[in-house]
Amino acid sequence: MRSRRFLIPTLALIATLIVQIIWRSNVFTQTPAASHQPKLVIIIVIDQFRNDYLDRFRPYFVAGGFNLLLGGARFTTCRYDYAITGTGPGHASLLTGAYPNIHGIIGNDWFDRSLGRTVDCVDDPNTKIVDTDKGPADLPGESPHYLMNTTLGDELRMASGFQSKVIAISLKGRSAVFPGGHTANAAYWYHGSVGRFVSSTYYMPALPSWVAEFNAHSPAKEYCGKGWQALAETPNARGQLFSQVPPGSGEPCPSRRFLEWLDSTPFINEVELDFVLAAIRNEQLGQGATTDLLTVSLSVNDSVGHKFGPYSPQVTDTVLRTDRALADFFAKVDRTIGLANVWIALSADHGVAPTPQFVREHHLGLGRFSDEALRDSIEAALAEEADGARLVRAIEIPYVYLDQDALKRRQISPERAEMAVAQAARRVPGVKAAFTRTQLEKGQCTLDPLFKKAVNSFETGRSGDIFVILEPFAAPSDSDTSASHGSPWGYDAQVPMIFWGAPFRAGTYVDSVQPIDLVPTLAAALGLDQPSGAQGQPLSQALRQK
Numbered sequence: 047m048r049s050r051r052f053l054i055p056t057l058a059l060i061a062t063l064i065v066q067i068i069w070r071s072n073v074f075t076q077t078p079a080a081s082h083q084p085k086l087v088i089i090i091v092i093d094q095f096r097n098d099y100l101d102r103f104r105p106y107f108v109a110g111g112f113n114l115l116l117g118g119a120r121f122t123t124c125r126y127d128y129a130i131t132g133t134g135p136g137h138a139s140l141l142t143g144a145y146p147n148i149h150g151i152i153g154n155d156w157f158d159r160s161l162g163r164t165v166d167c168v169d170d171p172n173t174k175i176v177d178t179d180k181g182p183a184d185l186p187g188e189s190p191h192y193l194m195n196t197t198l199g200d201e202l203r204m205a206s207g208f209q210s211k212v213i214a215i216s217l218k219g220r221s222a223v224f225p226g227g228h229t230a231n232a233a234y235w236y237h238g239s240v241g242r243f244v245s246s247t248y249y250m251p252a253l254p255s256w257v258a259e260f261n262a263h264s265p266a267k268e269y270c271g272k273g274w275q276a277l278a279e280t281p282n283a284r285g286q287l288f289s290q291v292p293p294g295s296g297e298p299c300p301s302r303r304f305l306e307w308l309d310s311t312p313f314i315n316e317v318e319l320d321f322v323l324a325a326i327r328n329e330q331l332g333q334g335a336t337t338d339l340l341t342v343s344l345s346v347n348d349s350v351g352h353k354f355g356p357y358s359p360q361v362t363d364t365v366l367r368t369d370r371a372l373a374d375f376f377a378k379v380d381r382t383i384g385l386a387n388v389w390i391a392l393s394a395d396h397g398v399a400p401t402p403q404f405v406r407e408h409h410l411g412l413g414r415f416s417d418e419a420l421r422d423s424i425e426a427a428l429a430e431e432a433d434g435a436r437l438v439r440a441i442e443i444p445y446v447y448l449d450q451d452a453l454k455r456r457q458i459s460p461e462r463a464e465m466a467v468a469q470a471a472r473r474v475p476g477v478k479a480a481f482t483r484t485q486l487e488k489g490q491c492t493l494d495p496l497f498k499k500a501v502n503s504f505e506t507g508r509s510g511d512i513f514v515i516l517e518p519f520a521a522p523s524d525s526d527t528s529a530s531h532g533s534p535w536g537y538d539a540q541v542p543m544i545f546w547g548a549p550f551r552a553g554t555y556v557d558s559v560q561p562i563d564l565v566p567t568l569a570a571a572l573g574l575d576q577p578s579g580a581q582g583q584p585l586s587q588a589l590r591q592k
Contacts, residue, residue, distance in 0.1 A: 082548060085387040086332030087568065088379075089198075089341045091140060092368065093133060093221060093348035094531065095394035096356060097122065097540045099365050106279050106366050111373035115392050118546030119588035121555045124563075126396070128502035129515055130444060131531050131538040134167040135503075136395025136561070137224040137343065141197040143565040143580035145502040150194035152508050154220065157440040157447045164442065167192055168223045170248065177237070177244040179258035187246035188219045188235075190228055195579035197227030198565045199339050204229070205574050206336040213329060215243075215322050216343035217314060221395070225341035234325070236318065238309030241266045241300055243321055256328035265317045266308050270299035274311045276363045283359040310353070312367040314346045319375045323382075332383040337572065343395075344368060355401035355529040356537075389547030391568060393561055396531045397538045399519060403526040411519025414526055415476040417443065420514070427470035428463065432456050437463060443522055443532070444503070445510025446471070460484070460511070467512045476520035483511045499534040551588050559585060 100112060100120075107113045126136070128145045130153055138151040146152045151167050158165045166188075173187030199212035214226030214233040223246075226233040232250060234243045234257065242261040245253060253261075273290030276283035291307040293299045300308070308314055322342050325331065331338045347364055354360040379388060399405070402413035421441055428437045432452070440447040446467055453463055464482035471480040479496050486504045491497040500513045516522070516533060523530045531538045543564055549571040562582030569576050570584035 083337050083572065084389045084547060085334075085337065086326075086379075086383055087337060087339050087389045087391070087572070089141070089225065089339070089564075089568075090372075090390065090392045091137060091221065091225065091341070091343040092392070092394050092542075093218070093343060093345045094351040094396060094398050095347055095365075095541065096397040096537065097124065097394075097542045100542055103362060103365050103369075106281065107369045108373050110376055111369035111371075113369075114373070114376055115390060115544045115546045118390075118544050118552055119550040119555065119585075120553070121543040121557065121559045121585070121588075123556055123558045124393070124541055124543040124561060125536065125539045125558070126534075126541070126562075127499060127539075127560055129496070129499040129513070129534040130503045131396035131533060133218065133348065133395050134220045134224065137221050138193060140393055140395065140561050140564055141199070141225045141227065141341070142193070142195045142577050143198075143562045143569075143582040144195055144577070145562065145581060147502050147504055148195060148579040148581060150192060150505050150508065151224065152503060152505050153442070155442070156445070156508050157442055157510065158508075159439070159447070159450075162439075164440070166220075168220045170246070173246045173248045175244055176247055176250055176253055177240075177242055179253045179255055181252050182247050187248060188223050189246055189248035190223050190226070191248075193224060193228065196577045197225065198568055198574070198577060199225070199341070200227040200229045201569060201574045201577055202337065202339055202572070209334065210336045211329060211331055211334070211338040212341075213325055213331065213339075214341040214343075215318065215325060217309075217318055217345035218343065221343035221345055222341075225343065231329070234321070236309075236314075236321075238305055238314075239302060241305045241308075254328070256324060260321060260324050264300060265320060266300040266305055269308055269313050270304065272313070274313070274363075276359060277366055280359060280363040280366055283363055286359070288360055288363070310346065310349050312346060312350065312364040312371075315344050315368055315371050318342075318344065319371055323375065323378055326379065326382060332387060351398045352529055355404055355527070356398050357400060357404060386548075389545070389549070389568070389571070391546070391564055392542060392544040393564055394541035397536075397540055398529050398531045399521050399533070399535070399537050401527050401529045402521055402523050405519045405521070406526075411517060412476045413519065413521065415516055415520040415522045416474075417441070417522055420471060420474050420477070423470045423474050424467050427466045431458055431463060431466050438467075440510075442510070443516070444500075444514045446512040446514065447510040448512075464511050471512065471514050476517050477514060478517040478520075479515040481513045481515075483509070486513060496534065545585075545588055549590050551590055553588075555585075555587060557585075557587065 134154040142149045168188040170189035174182035175185040176182045212230045214222040216222040217236040219235045222233040222235045274288045350364045405413040439449045468480040518535045521530045566582045567585045
């Protein structure tokens with residue numbers, strides 16, 4: 047009896063200890079490093095990369111590329127809630143966590159009323175291009191001076207007393223400048239015509255020696271004489287040779303002609319990622335006492351997509367080659383820093399519509415949209431209002447800019463002119479909606495879901511006077527065989543969003559989210575303030591509790 051009396055509490059004690067051990071074990075295994083700050087955060091933006099690519103082509107991915115990231119937290123229903131899905135607005139939105147009505151980048155370019163001309167979103171006449179280690183070239187530079195808000199990198203730099211490094215790299219200037227933000231240590235982009243990575247005096251007076259050395263070795267040489275041939279595993283391609291530029295008689299390689307060809311093949315992604323690895327080594331990213339940020343935008347997917355369309359074997363092959371290039375990149379980052387010390391986020395600036403030819407063949411919609419028909423209808427409507435006087439300063443879809451001085455001289459109210467243009471635009475085949483400045487500023491069409499997307503795209507000082515939205519599958523394309531983007535429709539708006547690393551709960555999430563949630567989620571995981579204009583929300587369902 048006595049042994050039994052002591053046996054029961056002893057077993058209870060043992061059971062309690064076992065439960066505590068299991069509980070503690072689960073805590074540490076389920077949150078392996080939730081409170082540990084990473085050495086390096088890498089944000090990868092793939093230009094013109096639709097969400098469905100990750101599913102359509104997954105059977106052909108290798109182990110360490112997209113499949114590595116797909117083992118993290120993936121959001122399958124991620125859509126931009128604005129109407130101008132383009133490269134500049136997309137990159138700015140991703141890294142500020144806001145839409146153009148807040149961050150100000152309403153397009154890749156826009157009509158500047160004060161200058162009377164179109165400006166590029168990264169134009170800065172107060173800077174020069176830096177293309178050597180000796181100093182700047184006599185070419186206009188680029189900077190984020192049009193960007194109205196802070197980015198994740200800005201918040202990281204300020205919170206660390208500017209000890210954290212932020213470096214942004216892309217093939218396009220705008221895709222490096224906006225992700226880098228206002229306080230980046232450096233932004234680098236590629237000048238394809240000369241085969242060199244460059245920067246701007248906004249960031250530095252001259253290129254660092256390691257960049258000059260990388261350029262001097264002419265990374266394009268490795269591809270001389272090589273053709274772009276489909277991988278054996280690329281479906282529906284049958285190993286075909288897509289393109290090749292044989293060297294001309296006596297012509298050195300890489301020649302300008304060869305560089306232009308290389309710049310529109312998936313090989314240029316490999317060149318860019320080699321440069322990114324050189325930046326990691328030479329800038330000692332992930333080697334300091336504070337977290338560093340590296341943004342990488344892979345741009346050639348956009349040029350291939352524009353030329354051939356999202357259902358082409360060329361796009362398929364480019365996606366598969368991107369997968370393999372990323373697998374090689376991640377393996378080298380692992381050897382340099384250790385992937386256990388790295389967080390990675392992946393998204394895209396926009397998707398893309400099918401080519402007009404594809405659209406018509408499959409009875410999806412109008413196909414190619416005529417800018418001329420829109421202009422003719424608008425000018426005819428205004429001619430009635432102003433006895434033939436020209437009242438339009440510029441038409442750059444989605445915007446129509448009116449000549450406000452001419453309206454005043456003719457004593458025509460802006461509201462009346464705006465309404466006449468909007469009504470004329472709506473009569474054009476392929477136009478779905480047209481909103482006026484007055485409507486957008488006063489919020490007069492709040493029940494229209496397209497109106498909200500237009501509002502998110504509209505910045506009072508830069509946007510035009512009428513906002514035109516085209517019908518689904520009506521594309522302002524240059525030809526029937528080239529694809530375009532820039533609409534609010536799903537094929538343009540839906541993009542991937544993946545978080546990989548210690549603080550993220552692995553899984554596939556079908557929650558409806560937005561790309562502007564990416565930076566708020568990273569900021570929350572890093573313990574940073576949200577960027578100054580952030581509209582997105584941290585995705586708590588994918589974050590481990592600290």
